[in-house]
Amino acid sequence: MYGTWYARLFPYSSHCILTSIRTLSTDAYSSGDPSIAELRKVSVDASAHRMGVGRRLIQAALQHTLEQKCFTHVRLLTSGYQQSARGLYEYFGWKVVKWNTFKGEEWIDWHEVMYMLDLQEYAKNMKG
DSSP states (O other): OOSEEEEESSTTSSOOOEEEEESSOOSTTOOOOTTEEEEEEEEOOGGGTTTTHHHHHHHHHHHHHHHHSOOSEEEEEEETTOHHHHHHHHHHTOEEEEEEEEEOSTTOEEEEEEEEEEHHHHHHHHHO
16 A cells, blocks of 8 residues: 555544554655555644543554555654654654754754664564
């Protein structure tokens, strides 16, 4: 399956709560490997933080990805400053594979973290 899949919770509320798995990427960060899906966005409105919404969105996205039976890994990029998001990704089993620091002004540096999740390992841990 190629394209983008979205999971939404509370679609008719004022909250912007969604996640997307992009299964084929043509951007500069693309691995070029069709067996690697990308978690492209997880967005949870601030009023719904710490309520398990992000966890449920990621679970739904990973379940959908497993059902496709054509992906071996899910990759994502995030900011090094997003500590709570990084903790959530690591809870699911994502591992850091690359950490880039881009130097800006003396007071601004950007930290980009690339994670990779092995879907077989995730599925095994889900069952056990």
